[in-house]
Amino acid sequence: MHLDNFHYSVLGTNTEQRIVFVHGLMAFAANWRKIAGRLESEYQCLIYDQRGHGRSFKPESGYSPEVLAEDLDKITTELGWNKFHLVGHSMGARVAMVFANRYPERLQTLTLEDMGPDIQPESYKYYENMLNRVPTPFASKEDLKSFFDHEFLKVFTPKEDPKVLAGFLQANIEEKPNGQYDWRFSKQAIVDIVKEGHVKDRWLEVSSFKMPVLLVRGEKSHIFTREVFDKMLQINPMITGVEVPDTGHWVHYEKFAEFTDALRDFLESHKQG
Secondary structure, three states, X not given: OHHHHOOEEEEOOOOOOEEXXXXXXXXXXXXXXXXXXXXXXXXXXXXXXXXXXXXXXXXXXXXXXXXHHHHHHHHHHHHOOOOEXXXXXXXXXXXXXXXXXXXXXXXXXXXXXXXXXXXXXXXXXXXXXXXXXXXXXXXXXXXXXXXXXXXXXXXXOOOOOHHHHHHHHHHOEEEOOOOOEEEOOOHHHHHHHHHHHOOOOOHHHHHHOOOOEEEEEEOOOOOOOHHHHHHHHHHOXXXXXXXXXXXXXXXXXXXXXXXXXXXXXXXXXXXXX
């Protein structure tokens, strides 16, 4: 049973219209709950922790986009989800690109949130540095909060909105059985995912999409440039682009109402896809 390795939740009852949400780097299933909760009356929604993250298994290796896409195939196959809408954010969008290329017959639609197909081979160093600057484990919740309130920006200079990043990282630290506070994810897995995710670019996948694709960009994204966004729209007529104003990389977190509206409109127009 592949499913036993993963923490997941299924929301909603409409088995005719299903959505799978794939989270990004250092995230976990619950990051999608606000969005899925707004759609579960119309769609059955699957949210899950990818390997190396949250409460799913954390093997020492196997963190390429291909392996993560294979996980998605096995999970949905075991659940009996033969066809569905797929939504991926950031690293999860990278996985979704590979999945869409390998298993196109499984998808009604594809939604990619704030991620392009280019490679940045050195980008893992940024995340490695970030994680090494956070002195986990913390002895108490107070120590954890104090660090992010007063110390974090002294020891690390983020590319993202500092307040959003600090909140995101704190949400990824949980109380462990010994009473200390430590990461939900495997630090090594995070670094490996970024390294292996940038071994080759994904322009071939983007040009090959056969299903309707919604491409969402945060106007102030530090990850996904407008230039790459425009290029993706140009090379494949199946792609529709939406840019959400005054938001960064975590569009569905920072502007959840706008993101949900854009996603719902897109899905409504392709329900019989």
